[in-house]
Amino acid sequence: MASNRPAPQGAYVPNDDDFGGYDDNSWEEWNPTEESIRPVRGRHRVHKRGGGGLARSSTVLGVGVIAAVGAGGIATAQGGKPPVSIEMPDLSAVKDSLPEAKSLPGVGSLISDDSSDAGSADNGVTVAAAPLSAAGISSADAEQGTTDAGEALRARIMEQAENQQDQADDAVQKAAEEAAVKQAAEQAAAKQTAAEKKIAAEKAAAKKKAEAEAKKKAEAERLAKLAKSYTLPVASYTLTGTFGQPGSMWSSGYHTGLDFAAPTGTPIKAIHSGTVKEAGWAGAYGYRTVLELDDGTELWFCHQSSMNVSVGQKVTTGETIGRVGATGNVTGAHLHLEVHPGGDSTGVDPAAWLRGKGQSL
Template sequence: MASNRPAPQAVYIPNDDDFGTYDDDSFEEWNPTEDSVRPVRGRHRVHKKGGGGLARSSTVLGVGVIAAVGAGGIATAQDGKPPVSISMPDLPGMDTVADSLPAAKSLPGVGSLISDDASDSTATAAAAAPLTAAGVSTADAEQGTTDAGEALRARIMRQAENQQNQADTAVRTAAEDAAVKKAAGEAAAQQEAATKDAKAKAAAKKKKEEEARKAKAEAARLAKLAKSYAIPTSSYTLTSHFGDSGAMWSSGHHTGLDFAAPTGTPLKAVHTGTVKEAGWAGAYGYRTVLELEDGTEVWYCHQSSLNVSAGQKVTTGEVIGRVGATGNVTGPHLHMEVHTPDGTGIDPLGWLQGKGLNP
């Protein structure tokens, strides 16, 4: 079941007629104590219950007025509006009410806010300062700024300048770090390139030295080998080479190496071996087949005469016959062929060079 709330009582506002005549007994004496009065923090007002009566300390009222005017001054400094003028009318009988109130200094938490010391420079400066100076810090005052709006503008400008300086410092630091990083990267790349170049040069030098060593060793081997091998004749001219093509050869290409020389020029054994054949061989004329120790066969063809017979042992440089023009020839020369142990014919010039000989 809902219930109707009582209507609020109208607030009693005294007028000038009410204060025309009054009885001193209509006011109670107010004796606040430390327990009944809380410390003053921010804006406070004391309200006495009953009768719609109003009692305020003149000092507290003055503080409220100053606060209001100060707020108006701050608003003026911040918004650029003219300060608001506040006036309080003198109410009849307020002097008697003020006399019945205790001193503001005796109120707990209020007395510490009020000082009678005339030598207090801070209080004196604050009282003498204009209301528009509210919000001006000590640092602003030292710089000669007394207007709150100007002080706020100056602080905002200083803050903006500090932020800009920090931003510039950050950009400069980032640029320096990037430059250092780039320089380090370039130095590292140059170092790496130099290292690779040095390694490549070292490898090339090592390879060259290795090749020189191998060439020297091969030259020594061939020199030693050449002492055990000999060129088959002397006073000669190389005419036809292995693989030359022509109709004069039955196979269509030349199968040996021709040493053109006068008839009767001595023919020598190229290496120690055994005479496998010695006699007439048709188109080859008189031919001697010398078998070496590794099974290689060396053929001496178109000889004018033979100095050895089959089965005979010969040594390097020993004369085994003479240059002639027997068989299918166009003039006196030695037709020399070389066959591997399986019977394959190979280039005699390359074979001689492999033995350290340069015909």
């Protein structure tokens, strides 16, 4: 009977230690034949050198299995069944319709076009480390796509972190710029408001000043006009008594008029046009003439030495109505002048009244 072909040698050969220290030389070469693989009935194969038959059979079977696996397939105990074939569908049509992997976002950098260019220990070439880019991988690796999946994931994470940091920095810078713009706008608005207030205040002050000047000018014009229609009662005089001056010589306890001291006989003029309301003796006032103006104001000319008008007579400004004297309760020749607005018994200061009519004392 012809023997079968030797079994293919496996990639793995057990040593002495793999089988508990047994010497592999104590086993004969296994060359299975039709007779040897036929089911054994009632008899057992016994090692020619004695002992350990069961262990040898198990070991040989394990070596055969390992050898069969190393050769590319698992040998069955019967050895007659062919390997099961698996049919795969033709994916060429589908493959042609799919886009290239390099064109997909985030995938192109993970695929290497030429793996033979990578520096390794096999070809004995040492590749110098290229400088790292901002994403955490070298520029050469980024261009050639030689980074592995872990490094690519790390690079993506680093890139995302840098992008997030850049976005945060941009947000902070934008917020700072917006705050600066807002502050500048507020400052500009405040300056503009202050400038507007200043301009308004200056305009108001200028307007007020102009109004005051206009009022002053109008008053000057009015007084100039009044000065033409009013005059002082005597041309040459000395003021010897003022309004409100206290003293026991006056029955009211204070001086009620304005005294113009002048020599006896000095002409007394009508201060303004009016009508003679009284002309005669008036006790402590001596000879007194009361001249009523158009507005109802009464002018009292007292202590006259003589009178030149009569009751009901109309006189004009500057017309002589009497002369200075010392009649009545006096200490010397003078004109006692009193002013009673509206005919009131209580008089006002003649000096202020005359100044209001454009007269200077």
